[in-house]
Amino acid sequence: MKSTANILAVCLLGSVLLNCTSANKDGETQVAANTSVKEVNINNPIITDKFSADPAALVSDNTVYLYAGHDEAPDDFNFYRMNEWLVYSSTDMVNWKEHAVPLKTTDFEWAKGDAWAAQVIGRNGKFYWYVTVEHGSIPGKSIGIAVADSPVGPFKDALGKALITNDMTTDKTQISWDDIDPTVYIDEDGQAYLYWGNTACYWAKLKDNMIELDGEIHTVDLPYFTEAPWIHKRGDWYYLSYAYQFPEKTAYAMSKSITGPWEYKGILNELAGNSNTNHQAIIEFKDQWYFIYHTGGIQPNGGSFRRSVCIDELHYNPDGTMKRVVMTSEGIQ
Ligand code: FUB
Numbered sequence: 001m002k003s004t005a006n007i008l009a010v011c012l013l014g015s016v017l018l019n020c021t022s023a024n025k026d027g028e029t030q031v032a033a034n035t036s037v038k039e040v041n042i043n044n045p046i047i048t049d050k051f052s053a054d055p056a057a058l059v060s061d062n063t064v065y066l067y068a069g070h071d072e073a074p075d076d077f078n079f080y081r082m083n084e085w086l087v088y089s090s091t092d093m094v095n096w097k098e099h100a101v102p103l104k105t106t107d108f109e110w111a112k113g114d115a116w117a118a119q120v121i122g123r124n125g126k127f128y129w130y131v132t133v134e135h136g137s138i139p140g141k142s143i144g145i146a147v148a149d150s151p152v153g154p155f156k157d158a159l160g161k162a163l164i165t166n167d168m169t170t171d172k173t174q175i176s177w178d179d180i181d182p183t184v185y186i187d188e189d190g191q192a193y194l195y196w197g198n199t200a201c202y203w204a205k206l207k208d209n210m211i212e213l214d215g216e217i218h219t220v221d222l223p224y225f226t227e228a229p230w231i232h233k234r235g236d237w238y239y240l241s242y243a244y245q246f247p248e249k250t251a252y253a254m255s256k257s258i259t260g261p262w263e264y265k266g267i268l269n270e271l272a273g274n275s276n277t278n279h280q281a282i283i284e285f286k287d288q289w290y291f292i293y294h295t296g297g298i299q300p301n302g303g304s305f306r307r308s309v310c311i312d313e314l315h316y317n318p319d320g321t322m323k324r325v326v327m328t329s330e331g332i333q
Contacts, residue, residue: 043331045297045308046096052086053307054117054181054228054279055292058127058151064090064285065151066292066309067129069115070101073305080305082115085131087152093285093311093332102153105133108144110161112136117181117228117279120151121210123192127151128158128210130182130194140166140176143196145211159211164196172219173200181279185231187258195220198227201242203259222253223264228279231258234289237320239282241268247276250293252322269293269325276304282314289314290332291325 045052051071058065066088073081084104088096105113108131116132127148135142142162146155164179172178175198182196184206192206194213201222205214220240228243228250238258244251250269253262268291272278275296283290291314296303311331315323 040330041094041333042329043094043333044310044312044327044329045295046311046331047086047088047098047309048298050086051298051302051306052309053082053277053294055281055294055309056117056119056183057281057283057290057292058120058122059283059285060122060127060151062091063151064093064283065120066090066096067118067120068294068309069117071306075301075306078305080114080116083113085115085118085129089152093288093290099152102148103129103131103146103155107146107155108133108157108162110136111142111144114141116141119183119230119281121184121186121192122151123186123210125149126210127155128184129155130163130184130196132180132182133162135162135165138162138165138167141178141180141198142166143179143182143194147211163194163211163213169200169202169217172202172217175199178202181227181229183230185233185258193231193258195229195231195240197225197229199225201225201229201240218259220260220262222251222262224251228277230281232282232284233258234284234316235320239322241280241282243278243280247271248278250278250280250325254320265321267324268322269327272327273297274303275307277307289316293325293327295327 052068053071054069056067068086069082087099087102090096111133114134118131120129129146143164145158147158148155178198186192195203201220204217207214224245226243230241238255241252252268253264255262272295281292294307298308
């Protein structure tokens with residue numbers, strides 16, 4: 001992967017940073033322009049030696065851990081081929097260190113592949129990784145949980161079976177791939193919530209042990225919900241961002257409670273170029289908010305099934321709504 005800069009762009013910072021007025025020997029006034037050159041690195045995508053997708057991020061101990069699925073589809077194969085997840089860490093959002101592959105679909109004996117979107121959360125010194133995989137015996141996608149003592153693993157199956165299987169939601173949606181894309185949030189009172197879904201957006205409480213549901217599965221109505229819910233909180237607002245329509249944009253809703261009602265607020269990020277998915281994660285780190293997503297930005301073969309994680313800044317309006325993301329090549333400097 002790339003650490004700081006692999007491509008260097010040099011830009012003149014407005015050309016003139018400081019104009020100095022001085023008198024020459026004839027007494028005429030001259031204006032001398034002091035120009036300054038600022039180096040700008042092309043930091044998006046942040047990983048360039050392999051394809052990476054469906055980012056999720058965790059802040060722990062002054063470090064950001066970035067988790068992604070590994071897009072392994074060959075150039076002539078136009079669907080997802082994903083067998084493992086990846087983990088990277090950074091203390092500045094610019095330089096990323098790759099760690100050993102922390103989790104594969106084969107680590108779940110009951111699963112038969114498809115390392116789709118996932119998210120890690122810490123609780124009581126353990127790190128719980130909620131993953132999407134194809135179930136081996138119950139047709140359809142499912143959600144499993146891995147656990148580790150460190151954010152970089154090693155992770156192992158926490159439950160020995162799926163937490164969510166397709167047959168648990170067929171009363172709500174008939175498709176077999178609706179139980180995907182888990183996002184987890186622990187509220188201030190310690191109650192943990194799992195949101196997930198494709199076509200329908202589901203949520204349920206988790207028990208304190210983080211590996212069992214605590215109550216029934218609910219559905220949230222969101223305009224054009226496709227998939228990829230992500231919950232975050234800023235101040236007293238909860239935010240539920242998600243992939244909207246298909247090809248996907250990112251949209252979001254806000255609420256004063258994690259259980260809703262959610263008020264739709266509009267589009268947060270535009271189509272991710274030549275990738276028909278966009279899959280966002282949102283975190284705050286060292287007083288700056290970040291929007292982490294994927295594009296098909298690595299050429300010539302990047303695209304919907306060979307995606308790459310990118311990061312840009314996220315900003316808010318005074319009323320708490322989020323400003324539309326500006327996807328950049330420069331990323332975080
Ligand atoms: O990577 C496989 C699937 O594509 C994810 O689960 C979705 O969010 C979409 O990005």
